[in-house]
Amino acid sequence: MKKILSAVLCAAMLMTCFTACSKEDKKEGSSASDKKQLVVGFDADFPPMGFKDDNGEYVGFDLDLAKEAAKRLDLEFVAQPINWDLKDSELNSGNIDCIWNGFTISGREDKYAWTDAYMENDQVVVVDASSDINTLDDLEGMTVAVQKDSSGLAAVNDNEELKNSFGELLEEDNYLNAMMELESGAIDAVIMDEIVARYQIQSSGKNFKILDQTVASETYGVGFALENTALRDDVQKVLEEMAADGTMAELSNKWFGKDVTIIGK
Amino acid sequence: MKDLLSILTQLGTGFLTTIILFCLTLIFSIPLGLLVAKGRMSKNIVIRSVVRFYISIMRGTPLMLQLLLVYFGPFYLFGIKLRDLGIGKIDYRDIAAVIGFSINYAAYFGEIFRSGIQSMPKGQYEAAAVLGFSKSQTYFRIILPQVIKRVLPAVTNEVITLVKDTSLAYSIAVVEMFTVAKQISAAQTSVLALFVAGAFYYLFNFIVEIIMNGIEKKMSYYQ
Numbered sequence: 001m002k003k004i005l006s007a008v009l010c011a012a013m014l015m016t017c018f019t020a021c022s023k024e025d026k027k028e029g030s031s032a033s034d035k036k037q038l039v040v041g042f043d044a045d046f047p048p049m050g051f052k053d054d055n056g057e058y059v060g061f062d063l064d065l066a067k068e069a070a071k072r073l074d075l076e077f078v079a080q081p082i083n084w085d086l087k088d089s090e091l092n093s094g095n096i097d098c099i100w101n102g103f104t105i106s107g108r109e110d111k112y113a114w115t116d117a118y119m120e121n122d123q124v125v126v127v128d129a130s131s132d133i134n135t136l137d138d139l140e141g142m143t144v145a146v147q148k149d150s151s152g153l154a155a156v157n158d159n160e161e162l163k164n165s166f167g168e169l170l171e172e173d174n175y176l177n178a179m180m181e182l183e184s185g186a187i188d189a190v191i192m193d194e195i196v197a198r199y200q201i202q203s204s205g206k207n208f209k210i211l212d213q214t215v216a217s218e219t220y221g222v223g224f225a226l227e228n229t230a231l232r233d234d235v236q237k238v239l240e241e242m243a244a245d246g247t248m249a250e251l252s253n254k255w256f257g258k259d260v261t262i263i264g265k
Numbered sequence: 266m267k268d269l270l271s272i273l274t275q276l277g278t279g280f281l282t283t284i285i286l287f288c289l290t291l292i293f294s295i296p297l298g299l300l301v302a303k304g305r306m307s308k309n310i311v312i313r314s315v316v317r318f319y320i321s322i323m324r325g326t327p328l329m330l331q332l333l334l335v336y337f338g339p340f341y342l343f344g345i346k347l348r349d350l351g352i353g354k355i356d357y358r359d360i361a362a363v364i365g366f367s368i369n370y371a372a373y374f375g376e377i378f379r380s381g382i383q384s385m386p387k388g389q390y391e392a393a394a395v396l397g398f399s400k401s402q403t404y405f406r407i408i409l410p411q412v413i414k415r416v417l418p419a420v421t422n423e424v425i426t427l428v429k430d431t432s433l434a435y436s437i438a439v440v441e442m443f444t445v446a447k448q449i450s451a452a453q454t455s456v457l458a459l460f461v462a463g464a465f466y467y468l469f470n471f472i473v474e475i476i477m478n479g480i481e482k483k484m485s486y487y488q
Contacts, residue, residue, distance in 0.1 A: 039348075044444075045451035052448040054271040056278060081448070083438045086333075090438075093340035093347045095358075176451050204454035 037078050038070040038231075041096030044081040045174045048199045048255050049102040061255040065118070066100045066222075068247060069238045085149055091225050098235070099223040102193060104151035106218040107158070113229050115236045117219030118248070118263040122194040123155040125211040126201070128182060133189060136162060136213050142188035145170040145178040152191040155216035162215070175200065182208065191215055195256075219262070240264050272449055272458045279445030280465055286362055286431050286441060291424070293367035298374025305379050316375075323372035329436050331369055336361040336437045362434045370427060377419045381412035414484045421477040425470050432466075442466075 042050035042062065050060035058079040070077035082090045090096050091112075104121065105114055125144075127133045133142065139162070146152040148171045156163050163169065170187060172178040178190045183206055190197075194210070201208050222239075224232040242248045243264035252259045304316035323331070336358065339345040350357035385408055393403040432443035446462035 044448040047452050051452040052275065052445070053452065054267075054275075056271075056275040056445075081438055081440065081444070083436060086337075086437075089337050089340075093337060094349075095347050174447070174451060176454065176456070179454070180456065200454055206454075 036075050037097075038066070038073065038075040039078045039080050039096045040066045040070075040098060040100045041080050041082045041087060041090055042099070042101035043084040043087075045084075045176065046101055046196065047203070049195070050079070050081075050100075061251060062100050062102060064251045064254070065239075065242070065248070068242060068251070069235055072238045072241065073234055084147075091223075097224065097228070097231060102195060102220050103223050104154075104193075104218045105221045105223075106216070107151065107154040108223070111226075112223035113226050113232045114224075115222040115232060115239060116263055117221045118239060118243075119220050119252075119261050121218055121220055122214040123152050123191055123216040123218065124194045124197055124214050126179075126182065126190045126192060126197050126208050127188065127211065128185075129207040129209045131188065131209075134211065136211070136215070137165075139189060140165040141167040143168045143170065143186075144189045144191060145172050145181060145187045146191050147172055147175055147178065150192070151218060152193065152215070155218075156191060159215065179204070179206070179208075268453060268455075268457065269461070272453075272461050275449055276442055276445055276458065276462060276465060279440060279442035280469075282359075282440060283428075283431050283442040284469075286359075286366065286434060286439070287428060289363045290366040290370060290427060290431075293363065294370035294374055297367060297371035298378055301371050301375025302378035302382060305375060306382065320372045320375060323369050328365070328369050328430060329433050332362065332365040332433060332437050335365040335368075358437055358439055361437060362439045366427070366430070366434075370423065373423055374420070377416050377423065378412065380419075381416035382408065384415060385411060417477065417481050417484065421474070421481075424473055424477065428470050428473060429466060 040063070042058075042060075044051055044058060046060075048060055049062040050058060053059045058081065063079055066079075067077045080090075080096050082096065087099055088111075091099060099112070102121065105117055125133075125136065125139070133139060144156075144166045146156060146169065153171065156169065170178075170181075172181070175190070175192055175196060178187070178192070179200055181187045182190050194214070197208075197210055200206075201210070222232075222235060224235075239248070240263065243261065248261045248263065249259040252261050301316055301320065304312050305320065307313045307316070336347075339350060339357075340347055347357050350360070352360065389407060390403060393407050398407065431441055434441050435444040435447065438444065442462055442465060446458045449458035450456050
């Protein structure tokens, strides 16, 4: 009897523990639980838009924007890391309200309810600094990597001629893997978001260069489920406000050292 | 050095989730495994076939796929919004991980327990009957204690595998240690965090090994 009791107590303790830490992990700011939430889905392997900082907090340019937007809409901000491959399921099943994570609009126009684009981005080619690759034509016969289900992959797929010139096209799990493969010489080039590429090169100090010639130009927006246009309109309005009163430029300066935003301009 | 320290503290929180996931899975899957073993040996052909089918599916398909199904199933099959499935502050994400692991491991445990139960000689049942033991007395006082002794090495195997399998929860974005390690390595653009996570897993399993060895020793009272 004693043993059963202690087992039950143990289980109860573990459950409380689980509750406590999931609360810590996911719920930020106000503890008023009756407040409606804005659950923002993001890929936590995606600095500088959304990632884990040294203190274990989820931070990033996009998360800062989202947090400010939630504050202005009087919603409780919840940053929910997701598995990027499953973003559509997470969105459709109502786990998250939106995807806000350097989310490229181009090629996905009809799949989500979008806000206006708030910043620009190029798909660029990253190669080893010592490599002879200087233009897109030099990529002929080379092994090139992209992230799975990324806009880099979409950009390559749109450019049939470029794609066919590659020796091989690899789809990596995340950019870190791709960068490691590039560094170790297993592959010749990585096609990725310029914003992320610059951050990776700067923070890792690795000897890479970015080709001047880009693969595609695109813009980032916030994506909502198609039927959720009401919330989309609210966020859109708030984004315009933030652009007008300079909050957006301020956040952009904090993360990129310059104003890269394009909304309301 | 500063990097390593921040990796350790961050992995610590993920490690806690891993341990909780591990413990809850064991708490649910071992009793469930006993039931599965019972059902698999049932004289009723319907129960026996159903349990056999269940074991076959659980062992025959990838655990990652099962996790995805348990997690997204309620929405795609029944249209239930997953956010409504959470209990209080506990996300359905975490609940789905525990359910997924438990039903998968129950299938393996079930077969291990069955092998143990069936290895008991029939004479023991007959002797117990002669001595006037009831069926449940025979099972709990005579059979089960010996079964536990016999299946312990196989159970240890499964438990150690479970420690490492918890990392599969990253596929439904449960923030356990492996997920955290991947996030840190992306933020710091280095693989150091993944190696530290590996050390954590090994340490955990080392402790599991010591505990299971201790239990085995304690149980070998006839040798």
